[in-house]
Amino acid sequence: MTTSTPPLREAARAIVLDAEDRLLLLRYDENGGFWATPGGSLEDGEDYDTATLRELREELGIDEKAVELGAQLAERSKDHLVGGREVRQVEKYFLTRVWAAEVDPARASQPDNIREHRWWTLAELRATGETVYPHGLADLVTGVVAHGAPPRPVVLTV
Template sequence: MSTLPLREAARAVILDADQRILLLRYDENGGFWATPGGSLEPGEDYPTAALRELGEELGAKDVLLSGEIAERRREHPVGGRRVQQIEKYFLVRASSDALDASRATQTDNIRASRWWPLDELRSTTETVYPLGLVDVVADVLTKGLPREPALLH
């Protein structure tokens, strides 16, 4: 039995002052919404990759990571091949002023972006990844940053 290649990815859960989450829309696999982020480059750690991806995808400047809030491990296809992916999710507090799509350098097939209130995310029939994101964010808003990252599926 062969082992799948490892793909490490850093993702950002961006919250604005109104406690809305910024998600990006992609058309692959029937279409879905997801947090910004992507794979680590050689020699990069997760926080550095998350900040780089925010700059590349959203033109983010001067944003700070508040801490790791979740982790997800799963097998799935990337670029036509199956991988074992480890994703680490970092909380970012930012206003739309800190993001400027005109500065983005790698939009990675992003079709749209939207700020989602938690109640709309809970009730949407659209596909949103990762599963369990709303519950993790709700816990962070009521309890603060977790001591250990939540495990997502």
């Protein structure tokens, strides 16, 4: 019996905080609805920093000059369907800081089925009954706000 590993899909995701340490999340309707951080797959020849900035521009209309790109905070691997085929997605999460006023979805060039964007306080994130990905995001952001970036990226599950 042979098992095959799905093809690798590398993705850059942004943990976007504003001046008040609120977290920006995007809502999608798929799979019963969920909230997630902005981001997506790397394009050919692209590094993670470049992909993070491009995704923020494409999904939220944020000018890259307005973004303070920080350290990699976490990583997550997950097998799932993308465009009808199974992939092993490896996501790297980067701290980004922007002014809330810089978010302008009207300038977004690829909104990718985003239904809504919302700034969440840590208290709101901890109290919500809605599905938020990745799991453990509230704890990660709480630690970053209190102590700064972890010395090594945290490994997140699911």
